Amino acid sequence: MARLSPDNVTLAREIIARYPRPKSALIPLLHLAQEQDGWVATDAMEHIAQLVGVSPAEVIGTCSFYEMFKREPVGTYLVNVCTNISCLLLGGEELLEHVEHTLGVRAGGTTPDGSFTVEDVECIAACTEAPCLQVNYRYRHRVTPEGFDQLVEDLRAGRLAEEIPPHGTLARIRQRVPAERVAGPASPVGGGEPAWLASRPAPPPEKVK
Amino acid sequence: MTVTDAPKIITGRFGHDDAHTLERYLATGGYDGLRAALDRRPDEVVQEVKTASLLGRGGAGFPAGVKWGFCPPGVWPRYLVVNGDESEPGTYKDRLLMERDPHQLIEGILIACYAVGCAQAFLYVRGEMALAQERLAAALNEAYEAGYVGRGILGTDFSLDIVLHWGAGAYIVGEETALIESLEGNRGMPRLKPPFFPAAKGLYLQPTIVNNVETLSNLPWIASNGGTAFAELGAETSRGTRMFAVSGHVRNPGVFEVEFGVTTFRDLLYAPVYGGGIRGGAALKAFIPGGASAPWFYEEHLDLPLEAGVVGKAGSMLGSGAVVVMDETTDVVKACLRLVRFFARESCGKCTPCREGTSWLEKILQRIHEGQGRASDLDLLLDISDNISPTIDWPPKQTTICPLGPSAVSPIASAITRFRHEFEARIGAPAPVTVAIAGNAYTAAPATPAPAEPEVAGV
Structure with missing residues (x-):
């Protein structure tokens, strides 16, 4: 079962792009897989490994540490x-x-x-x-x-279907950043002093006479 | 009883059902603190927070302004990681702040990043908190649209993305270096300090500030009203107000924002507007003053003020603001077992004394609880404890990388010191104790049950 669907691949790429390093998106993508299938299948982990650019072993290494990720089906x-x-x-x-x-x-x-x-x-x-x-x-x-x-x-009886979605779905509202508002991820290499610090320098400390 | 009329600094909007919306937030002074901060230089904002003497509200209680100052100059970029992984047993405050007033937290993040010069912020919310994640996602989306977050904030050259991120169930990730590991996509195992102090080598080995949700939620008020006004509240070693969750055997369990230092544990447990006294008029047996990791307090500690320095000298901590009240009906062995089981389950397995020690502590307590304990078991519990936290003292020493292991020792040392007779009754025999707790050694069981009479508070 269960590589990520084309829609979820699009979403996964959007999530990965928010982070300075792709592997940081691992836990959010595992949540995405669990939302899609109700649990995290082996195929999904292999797919996520490809998307993030790490080995499948690294994905299962992370996945198996966290209790919320179910690597076998659970109840609705x-x-x-x-x-x-x-x-x-x-x-x-x-x-x-x-x-x-x-x-x-x-x-x-x-x-x-x-x-x-x-x-x-x-x-x-x-x-x-x-x-x-x-x-x-x-x-x-x-x-x-x-x-x-x-x-x-x-x-x-299905009376709480609206309030309680099936297992795997956490927040039903996703973070959406309008393209024109994106500041962009801060790469850990080659960064300089932020513009707002450079444009408002602190005055030099007073010299002791 | 002292109930001060200190302003509600962080819970002021909780009375509004729609406090999580941008509309209500703006109608109640929202983002005024950010505007005030942007009118000043970043170093002036840092100074304001130092003047406020704002202590970290996560557990360790380190001054936020001082922590910010640990970033090495000239090393860029810097990151901010928000610790919203609230999981310490008894603790219930950050979830409320995220669900009820998410914009206040976002504004706090913006002020911190502006002041410190962080180029990106990551808001790490506990995985199990679906509503908090929804409220924060909605609030961030609104704030981006309205120009408060993202590129060119409020028309200035201050730009910042806040990435909403959530965990997947692991208490240890609340430890700051484990939080960073988790945010890098790894198993949440703590890093050794030194060299991995986050301010020096944090996320992606860059300078990183890790601040708790409640800590950051104070910043809008401080930016609007000034650090001096904040520091006028509270006492010498704890300024401002603080949220305390009072749970367990009280009439009126709840989360209360109270003034530091002036308010006492007695006020918090017994004042009608707070805990309201012990349920059913029963006697107090013990209370945990600052979360599962904190040594227990008793009747004689009730008049201590809620002040970090004073509580520390008395042998415990305010920790995460979690006050758990146990009345005279409480089965101490069982309570101790349940707390220790928590740490055994949540140990990440990196350090041997914690991985092996906490599971053995749990097994031994389990057999005592089931009536299968041995006369040698109390000494065995303390011997294992001493291997995790040498001398079993407060503040704790540790043979481990992080404080999780030593945290399991707190309930054991407290329960055996005070309620040794209950363990012996369960074992069915006197249980000699030769391992010293904080320098106090016994060689045999006392002739009479352990002291039940309260002593006069010594502070």
């Missing part, structure tokens, strides 16, 4: 339950148990119909809203067992 909805300290104190583990029970899979597993994958995750920065979870990285705060059951029902 990734349910990440926080059990770190603030959530632990307010029932995070009990919530995870409830989630596992409701969906019938343990953390790390995917439901047989491919709808849900459950994960036991580290702090997701909603500590004052414990216990919390994310579905495809969209937050749900102060989650009760009943609230979670309702969430599953709504997801299964």
Whole structure:
């Protein structure tokens, strides 16, 4: 499966052009592949290696370091339950148990119909809203067992399709820089003092008499 | 209770539902700070930030203006990398700033780059924060269209691209050199300092400033109101205001912007407008004053002011502004295990003491938690801790490249020092401790349970 589509190749080239060195675009391109397929396939990594100009081994080296990149298919909805300290104190583990029970899979597993994958995750920065979870990285705060059951029902019925896109899609708004506004990437070699510093020099330090 | 009427420097727009739009931002003084900065020379803006004594809000608390000054003169280009990878357990503030007031952060980035002479900025947002990424993308698109970002900003010769970039799930990337590695497309493993201090050899080995989201969000106010006005707030070693996330067993968990130095932990935990007291009227057992990496505080520390220097002398840190409150019902062994498991999971694997040590610490705590602990286990935990962070003291020493390993030692040293009887109860036998914690050694279990009476705060 799954080299990048022609549209995504165009987008990939646009992203690469923003960076002084192409390899910096690796993580954004892996996200793009995951958005396209819901996970990161081997073919996609090889394609990205070509686009960025590194070896496939370097791509998998980077890809395998980061937890969000799934190198096997996961459910349409990734349910990440926080059990770190603030959530632990307010029932995070009990919530995870409830989630596992409701969906019938343990953390790390995917439901047989491919709808849900459950994960036991580290702090997701909603500590004052414990216990919390994310579905495809969209937050749900102060989650009760009943609230979670309702969430599953709504997801299964497609009532949250607008708010929660399928796994792989993060921001649905992309950075777009109008051509006439681009300042351009700053190459790490051969750069000089920026124009605005050169045109406004600091006065020489006062001489000590 | 002290609740000061200090201005809300960075959360002032949070009352508006549309604070993330350019329209609302401009209607509430937005980009005035940038205009004020562009009317001055870059070195004058740097001086203004030095006058403000703005401390970095990421965790280490280093003065931002001083950090900027570490770039070697005459080496170009310089880069700015914005650390929006908020992941320290208990920490919840940068996400709010990015979601609720993205233009304030963008304006802060512009002011910093103008002042330091950075030719390009990279805004590294945590991968798991989809809404923050959307809000920042929308805000950047608006700001480019309106001429605040890009080529020839507001008709001047100041030009800057801000590249929105996001991570993919790794706590360690919040460490500045790991952040740079990640931004170069690599595994997020920290670099050795020296020689790789970012200000000297950072992104692409060029001089690089790495600043936290909250730090940069203060700059528009400082540029508009002056560093002196900022420095008038707070206290000797901490100026201005700071966002604190108060979570755990309090009645009113929340994120509050409070004045540094004047406000105390007691205010933060108990004042009705802040934490509101312990849930259900229970007694306080312990609280973490600055994120999972910070040694724990207790009843006797409540009257300490929120001031970096004072908290440091008392043996902990304000860190990332994450205050986690544990009441008397808290299972200390379990809390300690969960914190240590975090560091074991997030260790990048580069340094042996951390890679091996944190996983062993987790395994030993797990067996104690499950009632399978041994009498020798507390000493074993401390021996491993001592190998990661020699002398188990504060501030921590380290046998590792970065502070992640030593961070796992903080909850262990705190929990064993204060609640040793709880570990022994779980083990079912006295557990002798011979490894010294910060020079304090025991040879046998104390005859009576560890001290529960609070001592008078010593500062």
